[in-house]
Amino acid sequence: MIRKVRLYTPGPTPLLPAAQFAMAAADMHHRTPEFKALYTKVLAQLKVFVGTKNDVLLLSSSGTGAMEASVSNLTSPGDKVLVLTAGKFGERWTGLAKAFGCDPDVLTAPYGQTFDLAQVKAALKPEHKIVFMQSTETSTAVRHDVEAVAKIIKESGSQALLVVDGITGLGTTHFDVDGWGIDVLIGGSQKAVMIPPGLAYMSVSEKAWAAMETSKNPRYYFDLRKERKNAVKGESAYTPAVALVAGLGAALDYIAGQAGGDLEKGRIALVNNAIVNAAATRAGLVSLGFTLFAPTAPAAAATAVAVPEGMDSGTVVKALKSRFSLVTANGQGEMQGKIFRVAHLGYFDYLDTVAFLAAAEHIAKDTLGLPVEFGQAVAAAQRVFAAQAASS
Amino acid sequence: MIRKVRLYTPGPTPLLPAAQFAMAAADMHHRTPEFKALYTKVLAQLKVFVGTKNDVLLLSSSGTGAMEASVSNLTSPGDKVLVLTAGKFGERWTGLAKAFGCDPDVLTAPYGQTFDLAQVKAALKPEHKIVFMQSTETSTAVRHDVEAVAKIIKESGSQALLVVDGITGLGTTHFDVDGWGIDVLIGGSQKAVMIPPGLAYMSVSEKAWAAMETSKNPRYYFDLRKERKNAVKGESAYTPAVALVAGLGAALDYIAGQAGGDLEKGRIALVNNAIVNAAATRAGLVSLGFTLFAPTAPAAAATAVAVPEGMDSGTVVKALKSRFSLVTANGQGEMQGKIFRVAHLGYFDYLDTVAFLAAAEHIAKDTLGLPVEFGQAVAAAQRVFAAQAASS
Numbered sequence: 154m155i156r157k158v159r160l161y162t163p164g165p166t167p168l169l170p171a172a173q174f175a176m177a178a179a180d181m182h183h184r185t186p187e188f189k190a191l192y193t194k195v196l197a198q199l200k201v202f203v204g205t206k207n208d209v210l211l212l213s214s215s216g217t218g219a220m221e222a223s224v225s226n227l228t229s230p231g232d233k234v235l236v237l238t239a240g241k242f243g244e245r246w247t248g249l250a251k252a253f254g255c256d257p258d259v260l261t262a263p264y265g266q267t268f269d270l271a272q273v274k275a276a277l278k279p280e281h282k283i284v285f286m287q288s289t290e291t292s293t294a295v296r297h298d299v300e301a302v303a304k305i306i307k308e309s310g311s312q313a314l315l316v317v318d319g320i321t322g323l324g325t326t327h328f329d330v331d332g333w334g335i336d337v338l339i340g341g342s343q344k345a346v347m348i349p350p351g352l353a354y355m356s357v358s359e360k361a362w363a364a365m366e367t368s369k370n371p372r373y374y375f376d377l378r379k380e381r382k383n384a385v386k387g388e389s390a391y392t393p394a395v396a397l398v399a400g401l402g403a404a405l406d407y408i409a410g411q412a413g414g415d416l417e418k419g420r421i422a423l424v425n426n427a428i429v430n431a432a433a434t435r436a437g438l439v440s441l442g443f444t445l446f447a448p449t450a451p452a453a454a455a456t457a458v459a460v461p462e463g464m465d466s467g468t469v470v471k472a473l474k475s476r477f478s479l480v481t482a483n484g485q486g487e488m489q490g491k492i493f494r495v496a497h498l499g500y501f502d503y504l505d506t507v508a509f510l511a512a513a514e515h516i517a518k519d520t521l522g523l524p525v526e527f528g529q530a531v532a533a534a535q536r537v538f539a540a541q542a543a544s545s
Numbered sequence: 546m547i548r549k550v551r552l553y554t555p556g557p558t559p560l561l562p563a564a565q566f567a568m569a570a571a572d573m574h575h576r577t578p579e580f581k582a583l584y585t586k587v588l589a590q591l592k593v594f595v596g597t598k599n600d601v602l603l604l605s606s607s608g609t610g611a612m613e614a615s616v617s618n619l620t621s622p623g624d625k626v627l628v629l630t631a632g633k634f635g636e637r638w639t640g641l642a643k644a645f646g647c648d649p650d651v652l653t654a655p656y657g658q659t660f661d662l663a664q665v666k667a668a669l670k671p672e673h674k675i676v677f678m679q680s681t682e683t684s685t686a687v688r689h690d691v692e693a694v695a696k697i698i699k700e701s702g703s704q705a706l707l708v709v710d711g712i713t714g715l716g717t718t719h720f721d722v723d724g725w726g727i728d729v730l731i732g733g734s735q736k737a738v739m740i741p742p743g744l745a746y747m748s749v750s751e752k753a754w755a756a757m758e759t760s761k762n763p764r765y766y767f768d769l770r771k772e773r774k775n776a777v778k779g780e781s782a783y784t785p786a787v788a789l790v791a792g793l794g795a796a797l798d799y800i801a802g803q804a805g806g807d808l809e810k811g812r813i814a815l816v817n818n819a820i821v822n823a824a825a826t827r828a829g830l831v832s833l834g835f836t837l838f839a840p841t842a843p844a845a846a847a848t849a850v851a852v853p854e855g856m857d858s859g860t861v862v863k864a865l866k867s868r869f870s871l872v873t874a875n876g877q878g879e880m881q882g883k884i885f886r887v888a889h890l891g892y893f894d895y896l897d898t899v900a901f902l903a904a905a906e907h908i909a910k911d912t913l914g915l916p917v918e919f920g921q922a923v924a925a926a927q928r929v930f931a932a933q934a935a936s937s
Contacts, residue, residue, distance in 0.1 A: 162574045165787055176788065177569035179741060182554045182872050213743050214606050214766060217783040221766040252765040343784060349571060351605050351743045351786030371763065373644040374606060374613045391609040392735060394743030394786065395557055396568065480574050 156478040161509055163291050163321055163455040163482060163496040169347035171407055172400035176348070179399035188395065189387030191402055196384055198405040199354050201416040202346070203323065203338060205330035207356045210380045213394040216320040216341035219353035220249055222375035223316045223337050227283060227361060229369035230254030235281040235313070237268055237302070241292035241485045242318060246285040253370045257285075264488060265457070267297045267450040274305050282364075283314045288322030288338075292485045294457035294494055295447040296326065303333040314361055320344055320353075321454040324420065325427040325498045336361040344454075345423060347407070347500040348400040357381075423499075427453040430497040430506045433537040437510035437530035441517045446492045455496040457484070464521065466493040472520040477512045503538055510534050548870040553901055555683050555713055555847035555874060555888040561739035563799055564792035568740070571791035580787065581779030583794055588776055590797040591746050593808040594738070595715065595730060597722035599748045602772045603793075605786040608712040608733035611745035612641055614767035615708045615729050619675060619753060621761035622646030627673040627705070629660055629694070633684035633877045634710060638677040645762045649677075656880060657849070659689045659842040666697050674756075675706045680714030680730075684877045686849035686886055687839045688718065695725040706753055712736055712745075713846040716812065717819040717890045728753040736846075737815060739799070739892040740792040749773075815891075819845040822889040822898045825929040829902035829922035833909045838884045846890040849876075851883060856913065858885040864912040869904045895930055902926050 160167050181188045192211075199209040212218050228234065232255045236246045239262035250257040260276040262268045277284065284306060288299045299322075303315055314336040319328070323338070324345020330338055336358040343350035357377060365378055379390040405416060412418035431453040435445060438458055446457035460466045466483055470493050473479040484492040495509060510530040518525040552559050573580045584603075591601040604610050616638075620626065624647045628638045631654035642649040652668040654660045669676065676698060680691045691714075695707055706728040711720070715730070716737020722730055728750040735742035749769060757770055771782040797808060804810035823845040827837060830850055838849035852858045858875055862885050865871040876884040887901060902922040910917040 158572065160572060160574055164784065165572075165574050168572045173569040173572075176741075177565040180550065180552060180557075180560045180565075182552055182557050182874070183742070184874070185872060214610070215784040215786075218606070218766045224765075225763070249765050252768075253763045341784070343787070349568075349786065349788035350575070350784040351789060371617070371645045373616075373641050374610045375766075376644075392556065392607040392733070392742040394607075394741065394789070395735070396741035396788070397743060397786070480577060482574070482576070 158478045158480065160480045161495045162480055163494055163498060164341065165343040165350055166347065166496060166499040167501065168349065169404050169407055169500050172348045172403040175403035176396040176400040179396040181395050181399070183389070183393055183395055192389070192393070192398060193387040195398055195402045195405065198402070198416055202405060202408070202420050203330060203340065203356045204328055204417070204420065205356045207330065207358045208381055208384070209354055209356045210377060210384060211389065211393065211398070212353045212355070212375060212380070213351065213389070213391070214353050215350055216318070216339060216353045217245065218375060219339040219355045220245060220318060222355065222372065222377055223339065224249045224253045224255070225370045225372040225375060226365050226377045227314060227316070227368055228253055228255050231256060232282045233258065233280045234283045234285060235260065235277060237273065237284065237286040237297070239266060239268065239293065239295060239297070240264055240290035242287050242290055246318070250285065264293050265295060265446045267295050270298070270301050270305065273302055274309070277305060277309055277311055277313070279311060281311065281313045283316055285316050286318070288317050288319045288326055289452040289454045291321045291455065292488065293447055294452045294455040296450050296452040299328065299335065300333050303335060307334055314364060321452070321498055324423050325452065325454040327421070327424055330356055342397055342401060345499045346401060347404040348397060351394045352397045352401060424453070426501070427497045429538065429541050430501055430503060431456055433503070433506050433534035434495060434497065434510065436537045437534040438513065440533035441513065441525060441530050442523050454498040455494045457492045457494045459492050461521070465490045468520055469493050469516055472516045473512060476515065479509065479512055506534055507531055550870045550872065552872045553887045554872055555886055555890060556733065557735040557742055558739065558888060558891040559893065560741065561796050561799055561892050564740045564795040567795035568788040568792040571788040573787050573791070575781070575785055575787055584781070584785070584790060585779040587790055587794045587797065590794070590808055594797060594800070594812050595722060595732065595748045596720055596809070596812065597748045599722065599750050600773055600776070601746055601748045602769060602776060603781065603785065603790065604745045604747070604767060604772070605743065605781070605783070606745050607742055608710070608731060608745045609637065610767060611731040611747045612637060612710060614747065614764065614769055615731065616641045616645045616647070617762045617764040617767060618757050618769045619706060619708070619760055620645055620647050623648060624674045625650065625672040626675045626677060627652065627669060629665065629676065629678040629689070631658060631660065631685065631687060631689070632656055632682035634679050634682055638710070642677065656685050657687060657838045659687050662690070662693050662697065665694055666701070669697060669701055669703055669705070671703060673703065673705045675708055677708050678710070680709050680711040680718055681844040681846045683713045683847065684880065685839055686844045686847040688842050688844040691720065691727065692725050695727060699726055706756060713844070713890055716815050717844065717846040719813070719816055722748055734789055734793060737891045738793060739796040740789060743786045744789045744793060816845070818893070819889045821930065821933050822893055822895060823848055825895070825898050825926035826887060826889065826902065828929045829926040830905065832925035833905065833917060833922050834915050847886045847888040849884045849886045852885070853913070857882045860912055861885050861908055864908045865904060868907065871901065871904055898926055899923050
């Protein structure tokens with residue numbers, strides 16, 4: 154039988170065909186009027202997609218490059234910062250802060266959980282120049298409450314900047330960037346925007362721009378002030394990943410096109426799409442007897458599933474791959490073997506969810522030996538879908 | 546009439562169709578066996594393409610990212626380094642060295658010229674930890690003599706590392722990386738390897754690896770030791786630009802395929818292709834009365850052409866674009882308006898050269914008012930081609 158390769162991984166995610174074609178066709182030089190028009194259009198679209206009046210910049214790197222840019226542009230050696238971490242990507246903030254000579258205080262939540270807000274409040278000190286966090290911790294598929302953390306910072310009278318890795322959060326979570334006061338919000342191309350990795354984007358507030366005037370860490374390739382100056386002219390400071398920019402433009406056009414050309418509405422629809430698919434997936438998996446790894450604060454970007462004690466989650470990942478060419482993600486670091494993750498972010502639809510659950514039924518039955526009635530996970534998802542359709 | 550858009554710019558360069566298709570089709574996750582096999586293959590091919598036994602690493606960034614990696618991984622604040630500069634990209638080394646707190650001595654050659662080797666010898670001091678240079682200065686289309694500089698370093702008894710930006714030099718110049726002693730040699734994807742921008746690659750010698758053990762500048766996204774550790778497992782430290790890696794693999798296959806599957810021979814043929822096309826272009830342009838901007842050390846990557854005093858080179862660039870959809874590059878910085886540049890690197894063939902020269906004849910006649918006999922530049926190029934064919 155034919156088995157189509159299907160990515161259900163939380164980045165790279167399935168590619169939008171229109172973006173694939175745009176990438177392949179992008180035989181363009183980056184200092185031409187054609188490219189400048191494209192770049193200007195994409196930067197304007199990204200502001201709407203992020204949902205902010207702040208500048209949004211593009212960097213030719215993975216999302217980690219934009220995380221580094223946040224640290225190198227906003228800090229000086231010796232700065233006290235607060236890192237909120239509950240997984241591998243939170244730990245990356247700590248690593249970055251240390252690499253650039255900062256002195257991080259680290260508030261940790263256990264893997265699979267989000268932060269106790271009272272602890273966040275207690276951890277925040279007047280000397281913290283920045284609070285770093287994820288909006289979604291991809292390694293555990295947990296959603297953190299950025300709005301609440303922003304409120305804690307504001308109400309405490311702290312002058313700290315709030316820097317948020319929204320790499321899997323953007324396009325799967327509703328943000329009010331300017332209203333809440335997110336100073337930096339970071340996205341990546343291989344996530345909800347449906348194109349391959351290689352581009353990062355980030356919104357930067359006026360307060361963050363002001364902080365850069367006095368920060369002393371070295372930066373060159375990721376010099377945000379240089380990017381800002383060039384962006385006004387429709388250019389990047391250094392040669393941009395032209396094909397990916399073309400793909401990104403096509404993807405943002407598609408997202409807008411899903412809502413009659415209104416990108417803001419399209420973004421909201423995309424987030425809701427992930428939320429419903431995630432809810433349907435959770436219902437289906439729970440109906441099979443799987444345990445959710447992050448039951449209290451599950452992300453819409455992806456669902457993390459714990460396998461029974463003594464079992465290896467890699468077996469599930471491998472079986473889905475070998476029987477259905479269906480690519481899911483194992484846990485990372487110490488979660489390897491304990492969980493597997495299935496994504497809902499970007500170019501996923503309801504029928505993808507149903508198809509995944511049908512495959513999961515076979516694996517639950519044959520690989521894990523669970524008692525399965527064929528169709529039960531699918532039916533659980535269908536009930537979620539029907540209820541959502543009825544209510545909207 | 547139909548006018549096909551044709552890039553004659555020294556990066557981005559024309560895309561190889563097989564690479565475009567590979568990019569578009571690269572719906573892959575980067576932690577799968579399929580991608581690891583691809584990544585391992587591409588890294589091995591890059592060693593042959595660069596022509597070295599040293600490690601070759603890939604970075605998801607433009608070439609400037611790899612230039613930054615050379616500085617941030619190999620230096621500590623206060624280090625004395627020597628920068629050889631003769632154009633905009635040489636000046637980038639100076640900017641990078643200063644951004645990371647180094648103390649650069651700068652030896653400058655005028656735009657359009659290469660270095661006086663006696664001056665290089667005199668400038669090199671025992672305290673210099675690194676010598677930074679270009680192999681081809683793209684902004685002036687000048688070829689620098691890397692072999693001679695390497696020899697000066699060796700014979701002086703200096704312990705300095707030699708770090709070479711070969712972004713347009715690779716695939717247009719013959720290098721003996723290990724024989725000459727090039728410690729770092731940097732390439733970029735949008736150049737001779739025929740794919741869009743967004744990937745950089747670099748070879749790193751054992752001597753350079755040793756230097757990293759004690760260097761103190763901060764690096765994270767561009768941490769070369771982390772990349773080296775991951776490369777052994779067929780992985781990158783952070784999410785790589787998957788589609789571009791797939792495109793690069795297809796392009797390196799093509800280059801090998803041009804020489805019966807032998808990538809080393811294919812690379813040599815690619816370099817010779819650029820050399821002959823550059824020579825033919827120079828002959829054609831000189832026959833029309835144009836002045837070469839870099840007559841003594843012309844690069845094979847691109848040819849820089851000076852327009853007559855009082856004339857704006859932008860007029861030529863615009864006329865080639867509007868009449869023939871042919872994209873060339875203006876001068877950069879203070880060379881803007883004084884020169885235009887036409888490229889030969891990567892996926893260019895002899896018929897591209899002839900076609901360009903026919904277009905240049907029209908522009909020379911109509912835009913610049915030069916006395917032109919139709920076919921004269923083409924014929925001059927044909928004589929170069931015929932002589933080369935006869936001698937090989």
